[in-house]
Amino acid sequence: MFHRFANPARFMALANILSPWLTVAATGLLVAGLYFGLLASPPDYQQGETVRIMYVHVPAAWMALFVYVALAGAGGAFLIWRHPLADVFAQAAAPLGAGFTAAALITGSLWGKPMWGTWWVWDARLTSMLILFLLYLGYIALANAFDNRERGARAAALLALVGVINVPIIKFSVDWWNTLHQPASVLKIDGPAIDPSMLLPLFLMAGGMKAYFLAVVILRMRARLLARRVRALRLAAVGG
């Protein structure tokens, strides 16, 4: 399955089928999630209306970590099997991951002002998310720093694998250091500590963001593959 799609033409065929469905799913889920999140769910008994920031903040933070793990996985696949699409995927996904991380940081900051009374604290979770953002930027900078693109792709893949160390630190930072950011309340062993009326928009938004990510990644991958093809055809035209 994994190696079947090493063939770009086969990937393109699948991408053409999936792309419209993913776009529809992303739009539908995000609209439904925003409706339930902003209008049809109750305000929090403590936080009031500001709790609605959660419906963007938490899924964005999940995506930030998910994309980084996917990036590292793609890096591994690229280094181990020389999977030709892994690099295309990683280059397409990295700016999106950086965007999700920035969204999580910015919405967190907007949420922090009314709740904690400050835009920013040097809390373990916030700091490690900021480092994740810097890792994304370093990854993008490294991938584009070489005249030989292939060389940049391999260096960036290695950097992604090295940076994976940060992922468990972010996930468990709220448990290891007891600071201002609250501990996990959805993915817990004894079930979520959130009311179902709030869980529904949260999961809708999470699903919507994931569909959005996949739709945009496939779009960017197709653009990249087509650009590669244009270059090859141009070279062939000049050479022939």
Next chain:
Amino acid sequence: MSVIAAILGRDLRLALRQGADAATGLVFFIIVATLFTLAIGPEPRILARVAGAVLMVAALLSATLSFDRLFQQDFEDGTLDQLLLAPPPLEWVVLIKCAGHWLTSGLPLVVVAPLLAVFLNLPPATFWVTMAAVLMATPALSMIGAVGAALAVGARRAGVLVAVLVLPLAVPVLIFAVSAIDAAALSAPTQPHLMLLGAVLAATAALAPWAAAAALRQAVT
């Protein structure tokens, strides 16, 4: 064994004969620490509070200055190809090059940092803790830097790129070293912080040579 000794000897000779190279890092360290004190002001209590942070950030920046010395020059003059062909495993070579880098850039800081700590109004009781913290932090920085330097070998503007890659990864070293010095200044127990710093050093020593060696292999092929 003789190859290892030869590589270490070569790195040390290169760093010391180009004289300015090793000394510049030390001077830079002192200047950064001085600039911090000038900017913060002479209030002794505030200085003592931030001294640990100032020292470690200065050490981090000073180490960053010399990371391009690790592999970039060897890559440019072709020595790196020879090192890849040399009999000892590349991981060993990386470790030895880190040792050479640390001896010329980190070790001088170990001696100077406790003296600067006195200028920064840290109580004399923190002398040994400061020394131990810098002693463990600088080799860890050399090895984390080796990963960044190996990744950026041959890149455009490699120096800036290495700093961007390495500084986020150096955060744990910074945190534990500073908390050890701060704990000593408050006469709190310093052992847990130093042990955590030691754990970071042990982890980087075990992992960084592999990552750096992998990066070098793909840089040269």
